[in-house]
Amino acid sequence: MRTAVVVGAGIGGLATAGALARSGWQVTLLERADRVRPGRTALVLWPNGIRALRALGLGDGLDAIGTPLGESGVRRPDGHWLVQPRPVAAHRAPVVVHREDLHDALIAGLGDRLDIRTGVQVDDVRTGGTERPAVTAGRQAFAADLVVAADGTDSAVRARLAPESAVVSSGCTAWRAVIPWYRAPKSLEGRPAGGETLGAGYRFVAASLGERGSSGASTRGGVYWVATAAGAPRPEPPATQLTLLRRWYAGWPEPIADLLEATEPDDLVQQEVRELRPLPRSYAFAAGPGGVVLLGDAAHAMPHHLGQGACLAFEDAATLAAAVRDATPGLALRRAIEGYDRERRPRAATMVRQTRRMSAVLQTRGRLALRARDAALGQITPRLLGSAASTAAQWRPPA
Ligand SMILES: Cc1cc2nc3c(=O)[nH]c(=O)nc-3n(C[C@H](O)[C@H](O)[C@H](O)COP(=O)(O)OP(=O)(O)OC[C@H]3O[C@@H](n4cnc5c(N)ncnc54)[C@H](O)[C@@H]3O)c2cc1C
Structure with a gap:
């Protein structure tokens, strides 16, 4: 054999x-x-x-x-669209998985x-x-x-x-979290959670994982986000990292502030990008x-x-x-x-x-x-x- x-x-x-x-x-x-x-x-x-x-x-x-990514565009931090959201044909649509x-x-x-x-x-x-x-x-x-x-x-x-x-090192650090569906911000109800925002050395991407049980067999719904910032990983504890993220992304288009507010320190995964x-x-x-x-x-x-x-x-x-x-x-x-x-x-x-x-x-x-x-x-x-x-x-x- x-x-x-x-x-x-x-x-x-x-x-x-x-x-x-x-x-x-x-x-x-x-x-x-x-x-x-x-x-x-x-x-x-x-x-x-x-x-x-x-x-x-x-x-x-x-x-x-898998939860289809749906329509998601790219914005600047001032809300200006760089890439307008547009429907994607089902066979070309990316999916998000826990x-x-x-x-x-x-x-x-x-x-x-x-x-x-x-x-x-x-x-x-x-x-x-x-x-x-x-x-x-x-x-x-x-x-x-x-x-x-x-x-x-x-x-x-x-x-x-x-x-x-x-x-x-690729010169940047990423933070990721999945906010479980039962803690997802109320402001998201009926609105798309997804999309990308691109600023000076900073980037924020969010995607919905659906509600509990709504994506087929998955019971792990919620909202996934990834924040990327130029620079080295932060040595501070997760609660302080979260405070920094809230400060860096303050004033960025909705729902970024709400997502960061709904995130708990234990949800946070920091990783140096290499x-x-x-x-x-x-x-x-x-x-x-x-x-x-x-x-x-x-x-x-x-x-x-x-x-x-x-x-x-x-x-x-x-x-x-x-x-x-x-x-x-x-x-x-x-x-x-x-x-x-x-x-x-x-x-x-x-x-x-x-x-x-x-x-x-x-x-x-x-x-x-x-x-x-x-x-x-x-x-x-x-x-x-x-x-x-x-x-x-x-x-x-x-x-
Ligand atoms: C912030 C971020 C977001 C990302 N988002 C996406 C995305 O949306 N889509 C996408 O396609 N990719 C994404 N990626 C990339 C993706 O996560 C990786 O490419 C993928 O996980 C690599 O899988 P792997 O199995 O090759 O390696 P790993 O996941 O690193 O697995 C390696 C395994 O080998 C084991 N191992 C290591 N050394 C040894 C050893 N000496 N002996 C025995 N076992 C060992 C480890 O414990 C581990 O289990 C992302 C990455 C980052 C950092």
Whole structure:
């Protein structure tokens, strides 16, 4: 039986492990945490991410938990529309999912033939000679025909195989929260919660997760928001961070103040935004009868400005699953992972380029630069977002 080790039980690792196990691989999933945990916030899934999940056979689960993003435009802090809200055709509409719901759907897709080992922190990888590739965690070694490194931005496997790629700060910090439906501001009743507001080094995006039970099987409705600000993470406790956020976003268009008011310190998740520079030179490393591949943030961590990180991880998983579906260990499997590398690197590079353009707009600082940015913002932002959305949407799963 063909064997695979997947390192990391984030959403990329879970999607890949499930896909391989369902197509007959014997899979061992290694996770450093003491249990496989979902994140506390939410994600926007764009049409490419949705297509990838469908290709992975997880579409039904998604239909039950996704809330369509609906009409949502982009405003300046003074309320001026940069991109007017307009209806989106159903097949092109992004959906918002609670991470716990997505996690449950991915866990359900793992099946029961998979070996999950928690509390295993991978610290090295072996790719020499004719032996099967292996990862090690202290004294333990896990060898398999295929090793999938889905161990996130700080990937230990990537650090070893692609040391040219470093993790650097993107120059900004993100705060996220899901306000549960029963605490959502009253002012939102009957009005859309969603939309994006873009200011000088600051950005605020909100999306509705529906009311309890209103989005199919999900009981995790509410309102999700993400605030991004240029600069380093704040060392203060969450209550003080929340006070700062309320101050920074004071006077911004409704419902931002109401959302921040309804947020409690425990809802808040602060994260430094980081990325890989440069991207790894390869996503596939042949070893013995197979090799090691990089997937998800381990392969292409990027700022969240276009909301594409998880979508690309699902694309990676769908592409890898299709590439190795019929590949037997030996030349066929090595060729299959080379094919994965050929497909995925240009795609990730394109999305990273688009994301960096958005980073540049977001981080413009200084009075003169800002005036120029404000003048150009009305033209640049719609074009940038439009072309990023269409590049993202172009992806089709391999046959
Ligand atoms: C503010 C913000 C908003 C975002 N919004 C969106 C969005 O709307 N849409 C979207 O598509 N993307 C979004 N993203 C990006 C998305 O969250 C990530 O791209 C995605 O979660 C990456 O998944 P992953 O499985 O590759 O990595 P991770 O989620 O980081 O998972 C890695 C897993 O590996 C484990 N691990 C790490 N090291 C080891 C080790 N040495 N041994 C064993 N296990 C290990 C970790 O514990 C973890 O479980 C956002 C990101 C941020 C920061």
